[in-house]
Amino acid sequence: MANYSIKDIAQLSGVSPATVSRVINDNGRFSEATRQKVLAVIQETGYQTNYSAKSLRMHKSFSIGVLVPDISNHFFASLVQQIEAILFDQGYSTIICNTARSSTKEQAYLQMLASKGIDGLVIISGPQAFDIEQAALPTTIPYVCIDREPKQRADTVFIAANHYQGAFDATEALLQRGCQRPIMALHAQLSSSGTERLHGFQDALKKNNRTFDAQTQLLQLTDTDRLPKLKAYLAKFPATDGIFAVNDALAVELLSALTQLGQKVPAEIQLIGFDDDPLDQHTTPTLSSVKQDLTQLAQVTVDNLLKAINHQATYGKSISIPVTLALRESTK
Known part of the structure; x- marks a missing residue:
């Protein structure tokens, strides 16, 4: 397979290299038609971004840690799946950590995630308030909490269904x-x-x-x-x-x-x-x-995490997602 550069993709797409870069990073102004044209060329050529070089240049790993208490639980599994899909579309890989409701396992995963230089963290549920300081994580790692009270509310966004x-x-x-x-x-x-x-x-x-x-x-x-x-x-x-x-x-x-x-x-x-x-x-x-509205819960979570990563978040707020009743045969 031939090795293509951004300049090659730009030439084949009929746009500038800067535009190709904006499309790849989903950053800046470009039309939907331009985006589709560039992505089509990328797919046809099999072009792959040099993420190692990109990570060094931008001081980012383009990876997100997700801490979940029980991946066998359908609600948690579905929520994580939707969060992963949205993050993937935004150019991020996801490291999913199933703690099995064990504080020891949770701490071990947090240390592992920190060593990998994650750009952000999603904390899902748990019996105790999440304490970023006790977790011994760098306070520079942005994080959001879903259904788990953060001890340091001023440092994060708390998201939960009603x-x-x-x-x-x-x-x-x-x-x-x-x-x-x-x-x-x-x-x-x-x-x-x-x-x-x-x-x-x-x-x-x-x-x-x-x-x-x-x-x-x-x-x-x-x-x-x-x-x-x-x-x-x-x-x-x-x-x-x-x-x-x-x-x-x-x-x-x-x-x-x-x-x-x-x-x-x-x-x-x-x-x-x-x-x-x-x-x-x-x-x-x-x-x-x-x-619960899983789609909205996942989207709001990713939106707020990416804002935090890009230093655009409003910390200290709580976001409540509406719920509805689904009545079936087990009630009269």
Whole structure:
């Protein structure tokens, strides 16, 4: 394959080398027609940018680190996939780090990312506030947080779906459909998004003149004891007729457990989750859920990170992404 230079691409495209450079770096003014013409020539010739030289010249690695707690979770996986696709279109490669909710693993990944000279960092979810200083990362690395409170709010942008409103609406949906004693099922450890969902659940009860009792209306479940704990809970509180699960992964497991226990959904217990996993449409009955706008969440994240990298960001702000209800057969 012949080695083409930017001058060659410019000549074949009928534009100046400066224009070719602007198209490659997606920086500066040029028409869409010009962009398409240059990109077509690049594809035809197999031209490849010398990223090593480009990195040295611009003091950039053109790589972004993404820290995610559980890549097997559909919501996280889909969000990361969309973020990666947008970043790729902007000329950045993505290093995806699955922490498995381990603080030790998270710290090791952060050190690795710092050694690679990443240009920016995306932090997704987690039970504790993200502390850039404790992470021992250079404070010059721009970062944004999704669904995870940053300890140094003035140094970043915090982006999250409206978890509070989603939980509030989900709880009201149960009440409006006749539930007299709805409960919330959640994990032992809550992220900042989980805490917001809990607050939404509590306030929906309050608005509808229902008392909230953490001892009797919160069902905390670990990974190992879900079926026996649910069985014991329902034996103790047989009037339970609605469950708002903190996420769909837990809701799907509860749906299976309720079936095993002979509980009819939604006739005896109504169920609603959070995240609108595609699996929700294939359960029996299909699962009601709160839908997050993944596309908007990913785009807003990348937009703010790139602004931070280019020293154009407005730090210290929080961005809330709206949610909607997707009601299906598990609610009446």
